[in-house]
Amino acid sequence: MKFNKITDLNLAGKVVFIRTDMNVPLDDNGIITDDTRIKAGVNTIKYALENGAKVIVATHLGRPAEGNIRAEDSVAPVAVRLGKLLDCEIPVVDNWQQGVTFPATNKIIMLENVRCNVGEKKNNEELGKKYAALCDVFCYDAFATAHRAEASTNSVGLYAKEICAGLLMAKELEALSKAVSSPQKPVVAVVAGSKVSTKLTILDNLADKVDTLIVGGGILNTFLMANGKDVAGSLVEVDLVNEAKQVIDKMSARGASVPLPYDVVVAEKFAPDAKAVEKHLDDIKSGEMILDIGSSFANQLAEIIAEAGTIIWNGPVGVFEFDQFANGTKIVANAIADSKGFSLAGGGDTIAAINKFNLFDKISYVSTAGGALLEFLEGKELPAVKLLTSR
Incomplete structure:
Protein backbone atom coordinates (compact mmCIF):
# COMPACT_ATOMS: atom_id res chain seq x y z
CA MET A 1 0.00 0.00 0.00
CA ALA A 170 -0.62 6.61 7.99
CA LYS A 171 -0.22 4.73 11.27
CA GLU A 172 -3.68 3.21 10.90
CA LEU A 173 -3.10 2.07 7.31
CA GLU A 174 0.29 0.63 8.17
CA ALA A 175 -1.22 -1.32 11.08
CA LEU A 176 -4.07 -2.64 8.92
CA SER A 177 -1.67 -3.63 6.16
CA LYS A 178 0.56 -5.39 8.66
CA ALA A 179 -2.38 -7.30 10.13
CA VAL A 180 -4.40 -8.10 7.01
CA SER A 181 -2.46 -7.54 3.80
CA SER A 182 0.96 -8.88 4.82
CA PRO A 183 0.56 -10.64 8.18
CA GLN A 184 3.12 -12.71 10.03
CA LYS A 185 1.93 -16.33 10.23
CA PRO A 186 0.10 -17.97 11.87
CA VAL A 187 -2.82 -15.54 11.83
CA VAL A 188 -5.54 -15.73 14.47
CA ALA A 189 -8.74 -13.70 14.20
CA VAL A 190 -11.15 -13.21 17.07
CA VAL A 191 -14.52 -12.06 15.73
CA ALA A 192 -17.43 -11.75 18.11
CA GLY A 193 -20.71 -9.94 18.45
CA SER A 194 -24.36 -10.49 19.06
CA LYS A 195 -25.28 -11.40 15.48
CA VAL A 196 -23.68 -13.27 12.58
CA SER A 197 -25.57 -10.98 10.20
CA THR A 198 -23.49 -7.97 11.25
CA LYS A 199 -20.18 -9.78 10.81
CA LEU A 200 -20.94 -12.34 8.09
CA THR A 201 -18.94 -10.59 5.36
CA ILE A 202 -15.97 -10.20 7.71
CA LEU A 203 -16.13 -13.86 8.71
CA ASP A 204 -16.33 -14.96 5.09
CA ASN A 205 -13.42 -12.73 4.06
CA LEU A 206 -11.18 -13.75 6.95
CA ALA A 207 -11.99 -17.42 6.35
CA ASP A 208 -9.85 -17.13 3.21
CA LYS A 209 -6.91 -15.62 5.08
CA VAL A 210 -6.51 -16.70 8.70
CA ASP A 211 -5.24 -19.92 10.22
CA THR A 212 -7.59 -19.87 13.21
CA LEU A 213 -10.94 -18.10 13.39
CA ILE A 214 -12.24 -17.70 16.93
CA VAL A 215 -15.91 -16.73 17.17
CA GLY A 216 -17.68 -15.52 20.27
CA GLY A 217 -20.77 -13.85 21.66
CA GLY A 218 -24.08 -14.52 19.94
CA ILE A 219 -22.15 -15.39 16.78
CA LEU A 220 -20.74 -18.41 18.58
CA ASN A 221 -24.21 -19.81 19.26
CA THR A 222 -25.05 -19.81 15.55
CA PHE A 223 -21.78 -21.61 14.82
CA LEU A 224 -22.51 -24.16 17.54
CA MET A 225 -25.91 -24.85 16.00
CA ALA A 226 -24.20 -25.20 12.61
CA ASN A 227 -22.03 -27.85 14.26
CA GLY A 228 -25.11 -29.76 15.42
CA LYS A 229 -25.14 -28.55 19.02
CA ASP A 230 -28.19 -27.61 21.09
CA VAL A 231 -27.84 -24.03 22.38
CA ALA A 232 -31.14 -24.07 24.32
CA GLY A 233 -32.43 -20.54 24.93
CA SER A 234 -29.31 -18.76 23.67
CA LEU A 235 -29.40 -15.92 21.17
CA VAL A 236 -29.05 -17.53 17.75
CA GLU A 237 -29.79 -16.68 14.11
CA VAL A 238 -31.34 -19.86 12.78
CA ASP A 239 -31.62 -18.47 9.26
CA LEU A 240 -27.82 -18.04 9.10
CA VAL A 241 -26.82 -21.49 10.31
CA ASN A 242 -25.99 -22.58 6.74
CA GLU A 243 -23.76 -19.53 6.26
CA ALA A 244 -21.94 -20.33 9.49
CA LYS A 245 -21.43 -23.92 8.32
CA GLN A 246 -20.03 -22.64 5.03
CA VAL A 247 -17.43 -20.61 6.93
CA ILE A 248 -16.48 -23.69 8.99
CA ASP A 249 -16.23 -25.81 5.83
CA LYS A 250 -14.18 -23.17 4.01
CA MET A 251 -11.71 -23.03 6.89
CA SER A 252 -11.57 -26.82 7.12
CA ALA A 253 -10.89 -27.17 3.40
CA ARG A 254 -7.81 -24.97 3.84
CA GLY A 255 -6.57 -26.93 6.82
CA ALA A 256 -7.55 -24.02 9.07
CA SER A 257 -9.84 -24.21 12.09
CA VAL A 258 -12.81 -22.66 13.87
CA PRO A 259 -12.41 -23.93 17.45
CA LEU A 260 -15.71 -24.38 19.26
CA PRO A 261 -16.18 -24.75 23.03
CA TYR A 262 -17.05 -27.81 25.04
CA ASP A 263 -17.58 -25.83 28.24
CA VAL A 264 -19.71 -22.69 28.53
CA VAL A 265 -21.11 -20.30 31.11
CA VAL A 266 -24.91 -20.13 31.18
CA ALA A 267 -27.68 -18.29 33.00
CA GLU A 268 -31.45 -18.40 33.08
CA LYS A 269 -31.75 -14.69 32.31
CA PHE A 270 -29.79 -11.87 30.71
CA ALA A 271 -29.31 -9.45 33.59
CA PRO A 272 -26.60 -7.92 35.79
CA ASP A 273 -27.73 -10.09 38.70
CA ALA A 274 -28.03 -13.33 36.71
CA LYS A 275 -26.43 -16.34 38.33
CA ALA A 276 -23.57 -17.71 36.21
CA VAL A 277 -23.12 -21.49 35.99
CA GLU A 278 -20.21 -23.11 34.15
CA LYS A 279 -21.02 -26.48 32.63
CA HIS A 280 -20.33 -28.81 29.73
CA LEU A 281 -22.03 -27.74 26.51
CA ASP A 282 -23.97 -30.97 26.34
CA ASP A 283 -25.46 -30.37 29.80
CA ILE A 284 -27.24 -27.06 29.20
CA LYS A 285 -30.96 -27.13 29.88
CA SER A 286 -33.93 -25.69 28.08
CA GLY A 287 -34.29 -22.01 28.94
CA GLU A 288 -30.63 -21.53 29.80
CA MET A 289 -28.63 -19.19 27.61
CA ILE A 290 -24.90 -19.17 26.84
CA LEU A 291 -23.38 -15.85 27.96
CA ASP A 292 -19.67 -16.73 28.01
CA ILE A 293 -17.21 -19.43 27.04
CA GLY A 294 -15.97 -21.78 29.74
CA SER A 295 -12.61 -21.32 31.46
CA SER A 296 -11.05 -24.52 30.07
CA PHE A 297 -11.90 -23.55 26.49
CA ALA A 298 -10.77 -19.96 27.10
CA ASN A 299 -7.39 -21.25 28.28
CA GLN A 300 -7.18 -23.45 25.18
CA LEU A 301 -7.75 -20.35 23.05
CA ALA A 302 -5.06 -18.54 25.03
CA GLU A 303 -2.57 -21.24 24.02
CA ILE A 304 -3.49 -20.80 20.35
CA ILE A 305 -3.14 -17.03 20.61
CA ALA A 306 0.24 -17.34 22.32
CA GLU A 307 1.65 -18.99 19.20
CA ALA A 308 0.20 -16.44 16.76
CA GLY A 309 2.32 -14.18 14.60
CA THR A 310 -0.63 -11.87 13.98
CA ILE A 311 -3.88 -11.39 15.90
CA ILE A 312 -6.95 -9.51 14.67
CA TRP A 313 -9.50 -8.84 17.40
CA ASN A 314 -13.00 -7.47 16.89
CA GLY A 315 -15.51 -8.15 19.65
CA PRO A 316 -15.58 -9.61 23.19
CA VAL A 317 -16.31 -13.34 23.41
CA GLY A 318 -18.91 -13.05 26.17
CA VAL A 319 -21.16 -10.59 27.97
CA PHE A 320 -18.13 -8.93 29.56
CA GLU A 321 -20.19 -5.99 30.84
CA PHE A 322 -21.44 -8.31 33.60
CA ASP A 323 -18.47 -9.44 35.70
CA GLN A 324 -19.78 -12.98 36.12
CA PHE A 325 -19.66 -13.43 32.33
CA ALA A 326 -16.39 -11.56 31.70
CA ASN A 327 -13.87 -14.31 32.42
CA GLY A 328 -13.69 -15.67 28.87
CA THR A 329 -13.06 -12.23 27.41
CA LYS A 330 -10.53 -11.48 30.15
CA ILE A 331 -8.52 -14.64 29.43
CA VAL A 332 -8.58 -14.05 25.66
CA ALA A 333 -7.75 -10.34 26.06
CA ASN A 334 -4.81 -11.06 28.34
CA ALA A 335 -3.53 -13.70 25.94
CA ILE A 336 -3.63 -11.17 23.10
CA ALA A 337 -1.86 -8.59 25.26
CA ASP A 338 0.84 -11.10 26.29
CA SER A 339 1.38 -12.48 22.80
CA LYS A 340 4.65 -11.70 21.03
CA GLY A 341 2.74 -11.44 17.75
CA PHE A 342 1.42 -8.22 16.24
CA SER A 343 -2.08 -7.48 17.52
CA LEU A 344 -4.69 -5.24 15.93
CA ALA A 345 -7.87 -4.55 17.90
CA GLY A 346 -10.82 -2.35 17.09
CA GLY A 347 -14.52 -1.72 17.57
CA GLY A 348 -16.37 0.02 20.39
CA ASP A 349 -17.04 -3.07 22.54
CA THR A 350 -13.50 -4.31 21.98
CA ILE A 351 -12.03 -1.03 23.19
CA ALA A 352 -14.38 -1.08 26.18
CA ALA A 353 -13.10 -4.55 27.07
CA ILE A 354 -9.48 -3.46 26.61
CA ASN A 355 -10.06 -0.54 28.95
CA LYS A 356 -11.91 -2.69 31.49
CA PHE A 357 -8.91 -4.98 31.81
CA ASN A 358 -6.33 -2.14 31.57
CA LEU A 359 -4.64 -3.56 28.48
CA PHE A 360 -4.63 -0.58 26.10
CA ASP A 361 -0.84 -0.15 26.14
CA LYS A 362 -0.27 -3.88 25.65
CA ILE A 363 -2.08 -4.20 22.32
CA SER A 364 0.15 -3.44 19.34
CA TYR A 365 -2.43 -1.20 17.69
CA VAL A 366 -5.92 -0.21 18.80
CA SER A 367 -8.07 1.28 16.07
CA THR A 368 -10.71 3.77 17.18
CA ALA A 369 -12.48 3.56 13.81
CA GLY A 370 -15.81 1.77 13.64
CA GLY A 371 -17.41 1.32 10.23
CA ALA A 372 -14.18 1.96 8.33
CA LEU A 373 -12.36 -0.81 10.20
CA LEU A 374 -15.21 -3.27 9.65
CA GLU A 375 -15.35 -2.53 5.93
CA PHE A 376 -11.57 -2.96 5.66
CA LEU A 377 -11.85 -6.34 7.39
CA GLU A 378 -14.65 -7.22 4.99
CA GLY A 379 -12.18 -6.76 2.14
CA LYS A 380 -13.89 -3.68 0.72
CA GLU A 381 -11.89 -0.92 -0.95
CA LEU A 382 -12.22 2.22 1.14
CA PRO A 383 -12.67 5.48 -0.81
CA ALA A 384 -9.97 7.23 1.24
CA VAL A 385 -7.46 4.44 0.62
CA LYS A 386 -8.26 4.48 -3.10
CA LEU A 387 -7.76 8.24 -3.17
CA LEU A 388 -4.43 8.21 -1.32
CA THR A 389 -2.98 5.31 -3.30
CA SER A 390 -4.09 6.69 -6.68
CA ARG A 391 -2.03 9.87 -6.43
Whole structure:
Protein backbone atom coordinates (compact mmCIF):
# COMPACT_ATOMS: atom_id res chain seq x y z
CA MET A 1 0.00 0.00 0.00
CA LYS A 2 1.92 3.04 -1.27
CA PHE A 3 0.83 6.60 -0.50
CA ASN A 4 2.32 9.97 0.39
CA LYS A 5 2.64 10.76 4.08
CA ILE A 6 2.72 14.28 5.43
CA THR A 7 6.32 13.63 6.42
CA ASP A 8 7.22 13.10 2.74
CA LEU A 9 6.24 16.64 1.70
CA ASN A 10 7.87 20.05 1.98
CA LEU A 11 5.28 22.08 3.85
CA ALA A 12 7.15 25.37 4.28
CA GLY A 13 5.02 28.31 3.20
CA LYS A 14 2.10 26.10 2.14
CA VAL A 15 -1.50 25.98 3.29
CA VAL A 16 -2.44 22.50 4.49
CA PHE A 17 -6.11 21.46 4.68
CA ILE A 18 -6.25 18.74 7.34
CA ARG A 19 -9.42 16.65 7.32
CA THR A 20 -9.37 15.19 10.78
CA ASP A 21 -11.97 13.36 12.86
CA MET A 22 -12.84 15.36 15.95
CA ASN A 23 -16.43 14.17 16.12
CA VAL A 24 -16.50 14.10 19.91
CA PRO A 25 -19.48 13.54 22.24
CA LEU A 26 -21.06 16.60 23.85
CA ASP A 27 -23.42 16.75 26.81
CA ASP A 28 -26.65 18.77 26.86
CA ASN A 29 -24.69 21.89 27.77
CA GLY A 30 -22.31 21.56 24.83
CA ILE A 31 -19.44 20.35 27.02
CA ILE A 32 -17.08 17.76 25.53
CA THR A 33 -17.30 14.53 27.54
CA ASP A 34 -14.46 12.65 25.82
CA ASP A 35 -11.68 14.44 23.92
CA THR A 36 -9.82 11.30 22.79
CA ARG A 37 -10.32 12.04 19.09
CA ILE A 38 -9.12 15.63 19.47
CA LYS A 39 -5.95 14.46 21.20
CA ALA A 40 -5.43 11.83 18.50
CA GLY A 41 -5.43 14.47 15.77
CA VAL A 42 -3.09 16.93 17.47
CA ASN A 43 0.23 15.45 16.30
CA THR A 44 -0.47 15.92 12.59
CA ILE A 45 -1.52 19.52 13.15
CA LYS A 46 1.57 20.20 15.26
CA TYR A 47 3.80 18.65 12.61
CA ALA A 48 2.38 20.87 9.88
CA LEU A 49 2.71 24.04 11.96
CA GLU A 50 6.23 23.20 13.11
CA ASN A 51 7.27 22.65 9.50
CA GLY A 52 6.22 26.07 8.34
CA ALA A 53 2.68 25.49 7.11
CA LYS A 54 -0.54 27.38 7.67
CA VAL A 55 -3.24 24.95 8.74
CA ILE A 56 -6.94 24.67 8.01
CA VAL A 57 -8.58 22.10 10.29
CA ALA A 58 -11.81 20.54 9.05
CA THR A 59 -14.03 18.06 10.86
CA HIS A 60 -17.63 17.02 11.12
CA LEU A 61 -19.53 17.00 14.40
CA GLY A 62 -22.73 15.07 14.99
CA ARG A 63 -25.38 14.70 12.31
CA PRO A 64 -26.61 18.18 11.43
CA ALA A 65 -28.85 19.07 8.51
CA GLU A 66 -27.04 20.56 5.53
CA GLY A 67 -27.51 24.24 4.77
CA ASN A 68 -28.08 25.49 8.29
CA ILE A 69 -25.65 25.86 11.19
CA ARG A 70 -27.40 25.77 14.53
CA ALA A 71 -25.55 26.72 17.70
CA GLU A 72 -25.55 23.09 18.83
CA ASP A 73 -23.94 22.02 15.55
CA SER A 74 -20.97 24.38 15.81
CA VAL A 75 -17.44 23.03 16.17
CA ALA A 76 -16.61 25.94 18.51
CA PRO A 77 -16.18 23.64 21.57
CA VAL A 78 -13.76 21.52 19.55
CA ALA A 79 -11.76 24.58 18.51
CA VAL A 80 -11.52 25.72 22.12
CA ARG A 81 -10.30 22.31 23.32
CA LEU A 82 -7.85 21.97 20.43
CA GLY A 83 -6.59 25.49 21.12
CA LYS A 84 -5.83 24.57 24.71
CA LEU A 85 -3.84 21.55 23.55
CA LEU A 86 -1.90 23.72 21.10
CA ASP A 87 -1.71 26.71 23.47
CA CYS A 88 -3.33 29.13 21.04
CA GLU A 89 -6.69 30.54 20.00
CA ILE A 90 -8.25 28.94 16.93
CA PRO A 91 -10.86 30.99 15.06
CA VAL A 92 -13.84 29.11 13.64
CA VAL A 93 -14.56 30.30 10.12
CA ASP A 94 -18.06 30.00 8.70
CA ASN A 95 -17.97 32.17 5.56
CA TRP A 96 -14.84 30.65 4.00
CA GLN A 97 -15.95 30.24 0.38
CA GLN A 98 -14.22 33.45 -0.76
CA GLY A 99 -10.99 32.61 1.01
CA VAL A 100 -9.65 32.63 4.55
CA THR A 101 -7.39 34.84 6.66
CA PHE A 102 -5.00 33.35 9.17
CA PRO A 103 -4.08 34.87 12.54
CA ALA A 104 -0.66 36.50 12.43
CA THR A 105 0.64 34.49 15.36
CA ASN A 106 -0.60 30.90 15.33
CA LYS A 107 -1.45 30.46 11.62
CA ILE A 108 -4.29 28.00 12.22
CA ILE A 109 -8.06 28.19 11.69
CA MET A 110 -10.91 25.71 11.85
CA LEU A 111 -13.75 25.53 9.35
CA GLU A 112 -17.26 25.36 10.69
CA ASN A 113 -18.85 21.88 10.79
CA VAL A 114 -18.34 20.47 7.27
CA ARG A 115 -21.52 18.39 7.52
CA CYS A 116 -23.48 21.65 7.42
CA ASN A 117 -22.23 22.43 3.91
CA VAL A 118 -24.71 21.69 1.13
CA GLY A 119 -23.39 18.81 -0.95
CA GLU A 120 -20.99 17.45 1.67
CA LYS A 121 -22.54 14.01 2.11
CA LYS A 122 -23.15 13.58 -1.62
CA ASN A 123 -19.48 14.23 -2.37
CA ASN A 124 -20.36 17.26 -4.48
CA GLU A 125 -17.46 18.05 -6.80
CA GLU A 126 -18.05 21.79 -6.79
CA LEU A 127 -17.86 21.83 -3.00
CA GLY A 128 -14.72 19.69 -3.20
CA LYS A 129 -13.17 22.23 -5.60
CA LYS A 130 -13.96 25.03 -3.17
CA TYR A 131 -12.19 23.18 -0.36
CA ALA A 132 -9.23 22.48 -2.63
CA ALA A 133 -9.00 26.15 -3.65
CA LEU A 134 -8.21 27.04 -0.04
CA CYS A 135 -5.03 24.98 0.14
CA ASP A 136 -1.84 23.70 -1.43
CA VAL A 137 -1.96 20.32 0.32
CA PHE A 138 -4.93 18.13 1.30
CA CYS A 139 -4.02 15.96 4.29
CA TYR A 140 -6.34 13.07 5.14
CA ASP A 141 -6.14 12.18 8.83
CA ALA A 142 -9.60 10.78 9.57
CA PHE A 143 -9.60 7.01 9.14
CA ALA A 144 -12.96 6.72 10.90
CA THR A 145 -14.53 8.37 7.84
CA ALA A 146 -12.42 6.46 5.31
CA HIS A 147 -15.39 4.35 4.20
CA ARG A 148 -17.39 7.42 3.21
CA ALA A 149 -16.88 9.41 0.02
CA GLU A 150 -17.83 12.95 0.95
CA ALA A 151 -16.73 16.34 -0.34
CA SER A 152 -14.29 16.99 2.52
CA THR A 153 -12.89 13.47 2.43
CA ASN A 154 -12.90 12.63 -1.26
CA SER A 155 -13.58 15.18 -3.98
CA VAL A 156 -11.31 17.75 -2.31
CA GLY A 157 -8.47 15.30 -2.81
CA LEU A 158 -9.19 15.03 -6.52
CA TYR A 159 -8.54 18.75 -7.02
CA ALA A 160 -5.90 19.65 -4.41
CA LYS A 161 -2.39 20.22 -5.76
CA GLU A 162 -0.91 17.62 -3.42
CA ILE A 163 -2.47 15.03 -1.13
CA CYS A 164 -1.08 12.98 1.71
CA ALA A 165 -1.98 10.92 4.75
CA GLY A 166 -1.62 12.49 8.17
CA LEU A 167 0.37 10.84 10.94
CA LEU A 168 -2.68 9.11 12.42
CA MET A 169 -4.02 7.93 9.06
CA ALA A 170 -0.62 6.61 7.99
CA LYS A 171 -0.22 4.73 11.27
CA GLU A 172 -3.68 3.21 10.90
CA LEU A 173 -3.10 2.07 7.31
CA GLU A 174 0.29 0.63 8.17
CA ALA A 175 -1.22 -1.32 11.08
CA LEU A 176 -4.07 -2.64 8.92
CA SER A 177 -1.67 -3.63 6.16
CA LYS A 178 0.56 -5.39 8.66
CA ALA A 179 -2.38 -7.30 10.13
CA VAL A 180 -4.40 -8.10 7.01
CA SER A 181 -2.46 -7.54 3.80
CA SER A 182 0.96 -8.88 4.82
CA PRO A 183 0.56 -10.64 8.18
CA GLN A 184 3.12 -12.71 10.03
CA LYS A 185 1.93 -16.33 10.23
CA PRO A 186 0.10 -17.97 11.87
CA VAL A 187 -2.82 -15.54 11.83
CA VAL A 188 -5.54 -15.73 14.47
CA ALA A 189 -8.74 -13.70 14.20
CA VAL A 190 -11.15 -13.21 17.07
CA VAL A 191 -14.52 -12.06 15.73
CA ALA A 192 -17.43 -11.75 18.11
CA GLY A 193 -20.71 -9.94 18.45
CA SER A 194 -24.36 -10.49 19.06
CA LYS A 195 -25.28 -11.40 15.48
CA VAL A 196 -23.68 -13.27 12.58
CA SER A 197 -25.57 -10.98 10.20
CA THR A 198 -23.49 -7.97 11.25
CA LYS A 199 -20.18 -9.78 10.81
CA LEU A 200 -20.94 -12.34 8.09
CA THR A 201 -18.94 -10.59 5.36
CA ILE A 202 -15.97 -10.20 7.71
CA LEU A 203 -16.13 -13.86 8.71
CA ASP A 204 -16.33 -14.96 5.09
CA ASN A 205 -13.42 -12.73 4.06
CA LEU A 206 -11.18 -13.75 6.95
CA ALA A 207 -11.99 -17.42 6.35
CA ASP A 208 -9.85 -17.13 3.21
CA LYS A 209 -6.91 -15.62 5.08
CA VAL A 210 -6.51 -16.70 8.70
CA ASP A 211 -5.24 -19.92 10.22
CA THR A 212 -7.59 -19.87 13.21
CA LEU A 213 -10.94 -18.10 13.39
CA ILE A 214 -12.24 -17.70 16.93
CA VAL A 215 -15.91 -16.73 17.17
CA GLY A 216 -17.68 -15.52 20.27
CA GLY A 217 -20.77 -13.85 21.66
CA GLY A 218 -24.08 -14.52 19.94
CA ILE A 219 -22.15 -15.39 16.78
CA LEU A 220 -20.74 -18.41 18.58
CA ASN A 221 -24.21 -19.81 19.26
CA THR A 222 -25.05 -19.81 15.55
CA PHE A 223 -21.78 -21.61 14.82
CA LEU A 224 -22.51 -24.16 17.54
CA MET A 225 -25.91 -24.85 16.00
CA ALA A 226 -24.20 -25.20 12.61
CA ASN A 227 -22.03 -27.85 14.26
CA GLY A 228 -25.11 -29.76 15.42
CA LYS A 229 -25.14 -28.55 19.02
CA ASP A 230 -28.19 -27.61 21.09
CA VAL A 231 -27.84 -24.03 22.38
CA ALA A 232 -31.14 -24.07 24.32
CA GLY A 233 -32.43 -20.54 24.93
CA SER A 234 -29.31 -18.76 23.67
CA LEU A 235 -29.40 -15.92 21.17
CA VAL A 236 -29.05 -17.53 17.75
CA GLU A 237 -29.79 -16.68 14.11
CA VAL A 238 -31.34 -19.86 12.78
CA ASP A 239 -31.62 -18.47 9.26
CA LEU A 240 -27.82 -18.04 9.10
CA VAL A 241 -26.82 -21.49 10.31
CA ASN A 242 -25.99 -22.58 6.74
CA GLU A 243 -23.76 -19.53 6.26
CA ALA A 244 -21.94 -20.33 9.49
CA LYS A 245 -21.43 -23.92 8.32
CA GLN A 246 -20.03 -22.64 5.03
CA VAL A 247 -17.43 -20.61 6.93
CA ILE A 248 -16.48 -23.69 8.99
CA ASP A 249 -16.23 -25.81 5.83
CA LYS A 250 -14.18 -23.17 4.01
CA MET A 251 -11.71 -23.03 6.89
CA SER A 252 -11.57 -26.82 7.12
CA ALA A 253 -10.89 -27.17 3.40
CA ARG A 254 -7.81 -24.97 3.84
CA GLY A 255 -6.57 -26.93 6.82
CA ALA A 256 -7.55 -24.02 9.07
CA SER A 257 -9.84 -24.21 12.09
CA VAL A 258 -12.81 -22.66 13.87
CA PRO A 259 -12.41 -23.93 17.45
CA LEU A 260 -15.71 -24.38 19.26
CA PRO A 261 -16.18 -24.75 23.03
CA TYR A 262 -17.05 -27.81 25.04
CA ASP A 263 -17.58 -25.83 28.24
CA VAL A 264 -19.71 -22.69 28.53
CA VAL A 265 -21.11 -20.30 31.11
CA VAL A 266 -24.91 -20.13 31.18
CA ALA A 267 -27.68 -18.29 33.00
CA GLU A 268 -31.45 -18.40 33.08
CA LYS A 269 -31.75 -14.69 32.31
CA PHE A 270 -29.79 -11.87 30.71
CA ALA A 271 -29.31 -9.45 33.59
CA PRO A 272 -26.60 -7.92 35.79
CA ASP A 273 -27.73 -10.09 38.70
CA ALA A 274 -28.03 -13.33 36.71
CA LYS A 275 -26.43 -16.34 38.33
CA ALA A 276 -23.57 -17.71 36.21
CA VAL A 277 -23.12 -21.49 35.99
CA GLU A 278 -20.21 -23.11 34.15
CA LYS A 279 -21.02 -26.48 32.63
CA HIS A 280 -20.33 -28.81 29.73
CA LEU A 281 -22.03 -27.74 26.51
CA ASP A 282 -23.97 -30.97 26.34
CA ASP A 283 -25.46 -30.37 29.80
CA ILE A 284 -27.24 -27.06 29.20
CA LYS A 285 -30.96 -27.13 29.88
CA SER A 286 -33.93 -25.69 28.08
CA GLY A 287 -34.29 -22.01 28.94
CA GLU A 288 -30.63 -21.53 29.80
CA MET A 289 -28.63 -19.19 27.61
CA ILE A 290 -24.90 -19.17 26.84
CA LEU A 291 -23.38 -15.85 27.96
CA ASP A 292 -19.67 -16.73 28.01
CA ILE A 293 -17.21 -19.43 27.04
CA GLY A 294 -15.97 -21.78 29.74
CA SER A 295 -12.61 -21.32 31.46
CA SER A 296 -11.05 -24.52 30.07
CA PHE A 297 -11.90 -23.55 26.49
CA ALA A 298 -10.77 -19.96 27.10
CA ASN A 299 -7.39 -21.25 28.28
CA GLN A 300 -7.18 -23.45 25.18
CA LEU A 301 -7.75 -20.35 23.05
CA ALA A 302 -5.06 -18.54 25.03
CA GLU A 303 -2.57 -21.24 24.02
CA ILE A 304 -3.49 -20.80 20.35
CA ILE A 305 -3.14 -17.03 20.61
CA ALA A 306 0.24 -17.34 22.32
CA GLU A 307 1.65 -18.99 19.20
CA ALA A 308 0.20 -16.44 16.76
CA GLY A 309 2.32 -14.18 14.60
CA THR A 310 -0.63 -11.87 13.98
CA ILE A 311 -3.88 -11.39 15.90
CA ILE A 312 -6.95 -9.51 14.67
CA TRP A 313 -9.50 -8.84 17.40
CA ASN A 314 -13.00 -7.47 16.89
CA GLY A 315 -15.51 -8.15 19.65
CA PRO A 316 -15.58 -9.61 23.19
CA VAL A 317 -16.31 -13.34 23.41
CA GLY A 318 -18.91 -13.05 26.17
CA VAL A 319 -21.16 -10.59 27.97
CA PHE A 320 -18.13 -8.93 29.56
CA GLU A 321 -20.19 -5.99 30.84
CA PHE A 322 -21.44 -8.31 33.60
CA ASP A 323 -18.47 -9.44 35.70
CA GLN A 324 -19.78 -12.98 36.12
CA PHE A 325 -19.66 -13.43 32.33
CA ALA A 326 -16.39 -11.56 31.70
CA ASN A 327 -13.87 -14.31 32.42
CA GLY A 328 -13.69 -15.67 28.87
CA THR A 329 -13.06 -12.23 27.41
CA LYS A 330 -10.53 -11.48 30.15
CA ILE A 331 -8.52 -14.64 29.43
CA VAL A 332 -8.58 -14.05 25.66
CA ALA A 333 -7.75 -10.34 26.06
CA ASN A 334 -4.81 -11.06 28.34
CA ALA A 335 -3.53 -13.70 25.94
CA ILE A 336 -3.63 -11.17 23.10
CA ALA A 337 -1.86 -8.59 25.26
CA ASP A 338 0.84 -11.10 26.29
CA SER A 339 1.38 -12.48 22.80
CA LYS A 340 4.65 -11.70 21.03
CA GLY A 341 2.74 -11.44 17.75
CA PHE A 342 1.42 -8.22 16.24
CA SER A 343 -2.08 -7.48 17.52
CA LEU A 344 -4.69 -5.24 15.93
CA ALA A 345 -7.87 -4.55 17.90
CA GLY A 346 -10.82 -2.35 17.09
CA GLY A 347 -14.52 -1.72 17.57
CA GLY A 348 -16.37 0.02 20.39
CA ASP A 349 -17.04 -3.07 22.54
CA THR A 350 -13.50 -4.31 21.98
CA ILE A 351 -12.03 -1.03 23.19
CA ALA A 352 -14.38 -1.08 26.18
CA ALA A 353 -13.10 -4.55 27.07
CA ILE A 354 -9.48 -3.46 26.61
CA ASN A 355 -10.06 -0.54 28.95
CA LYS A 356 -11.91 -2.69 31.49
CA PHE A 357 -8.91 -4.98 31.81
CA ASN A 358 -6.33 -2.14 31.57
CA LEU A 359 -4.64 -3.56 28.48
CA PHE A 360 -4.63 -0.58 26.10
CA ASP A 361 -0.84 -0.15 26.14
CA LYS A 362 -0.27 -3.88 25.65
CA ILE A 363 -2.08 -4.20 22.32
CA SER A 364 0.15 -3.44 19.34
CA TYR A 365 -2.43 -1.20 17.69
CA VAL A 366 -5.92 -0.21 18.80
CA SER A 367 -8.07 1.28 16.07
CA THR A 368 -10.71 3.77 17.18
CA ALA A 369 -12.48 3.56 13.81
CA GLY A 370 -15.81 1.77 13.64
CA GLY A 371 -17.41 1.32 10.23
CA ALA A 372 -14.18 1.96 8.33
CA LEU A 373 -12.36 -0.81 10.20
CA LEU A 374 -15.21 -3.27 9.65
CA GLU A 375 -15.35 -2.53 5.93
CA PHE A 376 -11.57 -2.96 5.66
CA LEU A 377 -11.85 -6.34 7.39
CA GLU A 378 -14.65 -7.22 4.99
CA GLY A 379 -12.18 -6.76 2.14
CA LYS A 380 -13.89 -3.68 0.72
CA GLU A 381 -11.89 -0.92 -0.95
CA LEU A 382 -12.22 2.22 1.14
CA PRO A 383 -12.67 5.48 -0.81
CA ALA A 384 -9.97 7.23 1.24
CA VAL A 385 -7.46 4.44 0.62
CA LYS A 386 -8.26 4.48 -3.10
CA LEU A 387 -7.76 8.24 -3.17
CA LEU A 388 -4.43 8.21 -1.32
CA THR A 389 -2.98 5.31 -3.30
CA SER A 390 -4.09 6.69 -6.68
CA ARG A 391 -2.03 9.87 -6.43
